[in-house]
Amino acid sequence: MARLEAPVDLGGKTVGNRLYRAPLLECAGNGPDxxxxxxxxxxxAADAGAGLLCQGATIVRGEGGRGAPGMSRVHDPAFVERLGRLTDRIHDHGARIALQLEHGGLRTMETWHSEYRAAHPDLEQLAVSRPPAQLRALDRLGLVSFDPSVLDTAEVYGLAADFGKAAARAVEAGYDAIHLAGANMGIVQQFLSPFYNRRDDEFGGSRPEDRTRFLELVHDEIRTRAGDVPLLTKVPAETAAPRIVRRHLDRDDGVAIAEHLAEYGFDAVAPVETNVIWDMSIVRGAYPERAWESDEFAEGYADAFGSRYRARAVAALNRLQERRFDFEPAWNEEFCRRVRRRVDVPVMLEGGVRERGQIDRLLGEAGEEPAADAVGMARPFYAEPRLPARLLESDATTGSAPRYGVDAETRVACESCNNCTVPQVTGAPGVCRTPSVLRRRGELEKAGAYERDADD
Structure with a gap:
């Protein structure tokens, strides 16, 4: 059996293989549908064979905290109970499902989305500390709007309790694991980062380990309220921070945080390199020209950013970012490898993984040091919802070689063009909109690449 097809233990639960769907924005909201x-x-993805599916960022409170339109909330027990229908369907295919819990803190719609802010004038952002000077400068320029409420110590405990309550509801609904959104500039990263965290209470400090106290408290709340559910988190290294940001997490800091959390009781870590602000360091790849120039989303962009002029300015900044964040295959590889040397829990690698041969190498199939114990993808699932069927499919004779050949047919159709992501600022769903990719998926469908044998 190839290593990708081998099971992996996640906090005492067996995941059938090491390919997972990384957290994505589903933009499902909380409505009747x-x-x-x-x-x-x-x-x-479950029907096609993925071992684990990570449902994208869901907000633990009923107001505020959304980083983008359409994020679901899990504060309502009645809604979470209905999610049991989803977990049942995933389990019917032998897969596991994790729920990613999130609060955006300063990175929320009330900061950047003009129409949302106008409709919710009383909403404040939750802040770990007073916003850094660089962000206050952006506020003065009118690029964002901050009206922060800095959490006092008691409020930090209350927020951690909300994570625990949400986790308990999720376990009741049948979720197999809890995934904390520890990066992408949400509230957890803001606690971890010296750029944001300048607190002088028990949740601050000069060492990276000092600033993990919030994650420790969330861990304790989840263990108390939800039991021994497998608990995983992203761990950031803010290596993409610009030079003007001197206080940030470097890779050594990220390794220290991951090691500390593994010792504290987290069951898996997903190390990711990112920035201190939300930008293309998260997704990388091409400038999404088709998405920005589409008349279908022009009005939505204007509503989000305040005017068509501002939307064009954001698009121009997006084009500049593309030059800084060129697509790099498996861009978190070295960070993950360093973490894996220091922890005794599974390391989950995602970011820029695009073909089966690359996955096998990252898992140590060729005899080199593994970088990870499981490998995930995100945007490729927008392009190919049934992607695992052709990455995991094995030859009937050998039981190991991919049926369609490593070099050609087991490369994902996704072109990392980002036309799927930019329209999400308007509330549009995350789907592939690139004709060449959709044609490729059609060709693969006709060839039977997404079909699975009954025994798989």
Whole structure:
């Protein structure tokens, strides 16, 4: 059996293989059709053989905290109970499902989305500390709008309790694991980062380990309220921070944080290199020209950014970022490898993984040092919802060689063009919109690449 097809233990639960769907924005919201939308998004990957599916960032509170339109909330027990229909469908295919819990803190719609801010004038952002000077300068320029409420110590405990309550509801609904959104500039990264965290209470400090206290508290709340559910988190290294940001997490800091969390009781870590602000360091790849120039989304961009002029300015900044964040295959590889040497829990690698041969190398199939114990993809699932069927499919004779050949047919159709992501600022769903990719998927469908044998 090839290593990708081998099971992996996640906090005492067996995951059938080491390919997982990394967290994505499903944009399902909380409406009457939300569960059906989530099933439509997630079930194809389970049916196609993915071992683990990570449902994208869901907000632990009923107001505020959303980083983008359409994020679901899990504060309502009645809604979470209905999610049991989703977890049942995933389990019917022998897969596991994790729920990613999130609060955006300073990176929320009330900071950047003009129409949302106007409709919710009383909403404040939750802040770990006073916003850094660089962000206050952006506020003065009118690029963002901060009205922060700095959490006092008691409020930090209350926020951690909300994570625990959400986790308990999720376990009742059948989720197999809890995934904390520890990067992408949400509230957890803001606690970890010296750029944001200048607190002088028990949740601050000069060492990276000192600033993990919030994650430790969330861990304790989840263990108390939800039991021994497998608990994993992203761990950031802010290596993409610009030179004007001197206080940030370097790779050594990220390794120290991951090691500390593994010792504290987290069951898996996903190390990711990112920035201190939300930008293309998260996704990388091409400037999404088709998405920005589409008349279909022009009004939505204007609503989000305040005017068509501002939307064009954001697009121009996006084009500049493309030059800085060129696509790099498996860009978190070295960070993950360093973490894996220091921890005794599974290391989950995602970011820029695009073909089966690359996955095998990252897992140590060729005899070199593994960088990870499981490998995930995100945007490629927008392009191919049933992607695992052709990455995991084995030759009937050898039981190991991919049926379609490593060099050609087991490369994902996704071109990392980002036309799927930019329209999400308007509330549009995350789907592939690139004709060449859709044609490729059609060709693969006709060739039977997404079909699975009954025994698989």
């Amino acid at each position: 939300a569960v059906d939308a989530l099933i439509e998004d997630l079930e194809p």
